[in-house]
Amino acid sequence: MKKLLLCIFTGTFLTACGGSSSNDDNPQTGPGPIPPPTDPSHIHDVVPNVDYNNAQGIIDSVDFENQQNGEYTSSMFNSDFNNEWGDVTGRANIITMDGSNKLAVTHPKDTYKKGINAGKKLIEHDELYFSYQINFGKDYDFSMGGKLPGLAGLNSQVSGKPDGCSTVGEDEGFSLRSMFREDGRAIGYFYHQDKTKDCGDEIDYQHEGKNFSFKREKTYLIEQYVKMNDANQANGIVTIYVNGFKVLERNDMTFSENGIHAINYQYTQLWHGGNNDKWAVDRDSTAYLDHFTLSTEPLSYSK
Known part of the structure; x- marks a missing residue:
């Protein structure tokens, strides 16, 4: 069992200290999420205020308050997130x-696949919430x-991973990145048992009946909910919320045909691509990340 880190006050709300604060056996309890704004036009401007120290259901939270300003190395990344690889x-x-x-x-000019890329093994869950904050810089x-x-x-019995434009056979795993x-x-980018494309299925985020796009210099709290399907039934659920507003929902997914594995991995990725230089950035591009959190309850909206 990982040791829980002490927490400090930051601004107007409590945040967890930097690094992994996992305790999968004893979730934190406390007040539920503060209701998000009700005006849909505020989706780009109002970030739900989450008490990361006391919010109900948090089992793991990573921020960067215990780190000094300066270079963030692969070893620091892997230590803070407890990555299996990264x-x-x-x-x-x-x-x-x-x-x-x-x-x-920062993704350097004229490059692609240059950012962060990691996988973190989790205790298996039948349903789980995963959230993080992101802000795309002004020149992104x-x-x-x-x-x-x-x-x-x-699936630990399968050598391949459900990504990289690979096929996904029966019970060969799933991944639900965006x-x-x-x-x-913004789109959901899903590898699952019933995918229809060579790579991942692409499902647009929708807001007020239109495709949703991120803006530069805006902070977004993205929260994903996943619930496993029952064995031999296409009733798995994935929903995504942006700043408390639902932008994607599917309730007909097959993640594991026979129910032999569950949610057991976290992909922590930010890179351009694609597999060729058509995906390269034409200038140095920086995005800002914070508050990677796993929870058994929603943080940015009320059930």
């Missing part, structure tokens, strides 16, 4: 922004698109 392939630094420390990930080049974090389920595409258009 690497900083671009440039990463801890910076202070809006009164708290953030992880600044969305280019053709790139990968964002998400939950996954890996992507940004051209001009910040």
